[in-house]
Amino acid sequence: MKKIIIIILSIAFIPILNSCSDFDKLSESPNDVNEVDPNFLLTTSTYNFANTYSEFGYWGSRIPSLLQYYQVGDGYKSEELNALYWTPGQSSPWASIYSNLVDIQAMSDLSVEQGNVFTEAVALVYQAGLIDLVSKIYGDVPFSETNQLEEGVVFPKYDQQKEIYETLLVNLKKAKNMIEGIPGSQVPVLDGYDLLYDGDKDKWVKFVNSLRIRMCLLLNNKRNELSIDLDAEFQDAAQNVFTSSDDNAVLDYLGNSAATSFRGGQFRSSELTYARRMGLGFLNSLRDQNDPRLYRWLRPVEKKWDKDVESATTIQYTDPLGQTFPVEVLPYPSGYDDLDTSLYVGLPVGSQASWTAYNAGPQATSVEPKTTPFNSRLSEIYFENANPYIGMDIITYSEVEFILAEAAEIGAFGVSDAEGHYKKAIQASMDEWGIFGDYVGGFDFNEFYSQENIDLSQATNKHERIMTQKYISMFFRPEPWFDWRRTGYPNLIPPYDGAQPAIPIRYHYDSPTPPDPQYVDKYNEAVERLEKSEFVQVPSNDDTRSRMWLLQGTNLPY
Template identity: 90%
Template sequence: MKKFIIIILSIAFIPILNSCSDFDKLNVSPNDVNEVDPNFLLTTNTYNLASTYSGLGYWGSRIPSLLQYYQVGDGYKSEELNALYWTPGQSSPWASIYSNLVDVQAMSDLSKEQGNVFTEAVALVYRAALTDLVTKIYGDAPFSETNQLEEGIVFPKYDQQKEIYETLLMDLKTAKNMIEGISGNEVPVLDGYDLLYNGDKDKWIKFINSLRIRMCLLLNNKKGELSVDIDAEFQDAAQNVFTSSEDNAVLDYIGNSAATSFQGGPFRASELTYARRMGLGFLNSLRDQNDPRLYRWLRPVEKKWDMDIATATTIQYTDPLGQTFPVEVLPYPSGYDDLDTSLYVGLPVGSQASWTAYNAGPQATSVEPKTTPFNSRLSDIYFQNANEYVGMDIITYSEVEFILAEAAEIGAFGVSDAEGHYKKAIEASMDEWGIFGDYVGGFDFNEFYSQEDVDLNQATNKHERIMTQKYISMFFRPEPWFDWRRTGYPDFVPPYDAAQPAIPIRYHYDSPNPPDPQYVEKYNEAVERLEKSEFVQVPSNDDTRSRMWLLQGTGLPY
């Protein structure tokens, strides 16, 4: 991962340009956005994309609790997060995505005016990535008529998802061709302003192609309805995708201000809340396969029940990554038969009530809700302003190998060697989380892989095995939600206290604002194109269990 070392800029930076005379391309008038060099907007838009996409995987979003990565333990909004009680407008990324698209359009316009082929191509990539995000979250979405106020279009139409993807695939290919056409090994960019690849042309091409194969796999179930040859697009892109973790499209947090810090750290969190605890099912899946990433993501309990002692004692526990923690070990209380005596304890999935008393036994009444010591809290890496293992991920080498593994397993796109790609994917994830470097005594990957729960050849359902391991590897990232919708894997059990008996497959649209009749009419047209599943219990199609075009006719995920 690359550290970005300059302050994140946006259109608001314009007044400071008077002091930046060293740059050859700066305009005489720093107050005219139309004369700003597009390199400056490249920085802004790179940060916006990385922050928006990765943010959907953390706790400002509904997605990680939907994926059962964590549960809320203190009762605050637990009915919304744990039991999936979603209502329109909650944690909706609609406005932020479209705001980011305005900045992307500005970069595109400036690039064309100034003949900057590289930033024009990147604008196509970022528009595709953000539009892909908004359409696969909601369904049909404004696209072809956005940012056209000068043309008199105040309320853009909601383009059909099929047509959006046909355009996005071509835009990504066009962007790739534009960058390939730039002479030399580096793209023309001001020093320090390419936050992803510092001007490395080949890495940019790999990045675009990696996004292309992700999009093609997303569309595989619907390729018969598209005018674009998905097989040809995938095969073209797959010739030059990520080949190591050095290619990862990831920004690190700097941690020197709120704007450059992770949302769980003290710069951005009013308090270091420990309310979020790992979901018990996810924790058990890690424990069942002796997964060392557990120790990167989770701390042991601070108080542990033990059936073999009579007197409380404190031990110093050292985990396999060499991290040491004090743990108070307590005699198992009489009258209880369901307390977890493990060093790592998660929360059951789906309670609308507080989990503050979970596993606390006779000490339940004295437990402070947000700091309960009887179940594990997330690792300290999630409570720091910056940490090498918590970044803004867009797409990684590990994900690319999982994409190739799945394609090979399902017989798609002419890809072969499912097991080879699968092993590389898991190994890359271990590397990204620092397992090889920190595991005490050295980490034996082959020994880990040979386990019945990991080895692909020992799986009854190899497709499910690949998707389950991908889900584990992409902890706190949003992509497994989109994967689950199109494959049905992993086979999540709906929360037992859920507001509805099925896991959401989309977000509600943001209500038209202002409620102008033209805007409402276009919104209603998009809503009518949604298809109710058997779990929709309201009159409107605009429900979290309604199927968008991507899912219609697939019978997935339910």
């Protein structure tokens, strides 16, 4: 990932007074900002878009625990996060997404007013990205009537998902055409204000097209209900998508203030590294395939049970990436037959109660809350203000290759060579996590790929294998939730202490605030268009197991 200086600007809009009086002229300050360049809003909107999208994959939301990437190790929020006891309003991104859309609309309006084609196109892209996100989270959402207070629209309608996506695909193609039509290889942007691609026109076109094929695949199960030619949209976009990790749409954190730091770093969090631990099933998947990304994402245990030692001793363990950790090795205690003796230990999925004593055996009573040394902590990279491996990911080359691999495997959009794309996707993920550069003695990707549980040609269900490897490769990103909903892969097992025997497939809507009858009526219309699954146990359709239009009629994921 390239290092980018993130500029965060706070712009005050000063009203322009239309008066001819001398008093008004004398009252005008030469320091007032009466002409705002859309480039200023470009930096803010880019940061907000990237941050909003990526935060939904980290622990700013409930998605990482839903996807069983991690479990919380103590009792704090264990019901909500581990056992998925969700109630309306918890960790809802609704307000932040719509707040960001206000800034994007301002950028669009200024761009049109000043004839800035590039920033007008980018506004279309960012609007599409955020509306796509909010719709995937909730279902039908306000779109066509948003930001229309001046037109008297106080409570916008909830547009139907079908109509939303047809419009978004049109807007993304329009944005692509606008950028392509700009003369030269660079787009007109002030130096330092394009945080993604520093004015590189071709990379912008690839970025927009990559978002388009992601959206087309999302809609593939509903293609017969669309009035738009999905094949034509995908094929037009696929001609120029990401071709290497250099194209990735990612912003790096600088880590020099709270605003430029990762959520887990000291600037933004007082929490130490102990609370979140990798889910056992996910860890076992990595271990079963000898996956070197395990060592980037996880630390070894600090205390390890061992049946071959008679007294406690401390060793210096060096992992395959050359990182060294002290590990205290303890004799396996008598009377226990279920303690994990591995160097890397995760938490079982789904407990409402504390996991602080898990795998501690006879030392359980002496283990301090959160700090249990008998299961692995997440890597330190998740608790730093900034580092090369944690960024604000929007879409990457690895994901693009997985999209092409899946499309080829299911026979969609005229794509071929599923295995070639699949192999490139995993390689790109390894590259993103620095495996090729840091693996001691060199990483033999072909040897890794030849394993029976990796090699696509050896899979009984190739679609499931592609989606499972995509799920692994996109650790701590939101797209695997949307992928699982539309494909049923990977086979996520509901938490055993869960609220219901099914994993959530949407968020509750935010309650109408203020509770104006017009707002409530529009909310109720959207709720009525949801479809209850067999797991909904409440009168309202506004449930986390109700199907939005994207899932209706698909029998997926359940």
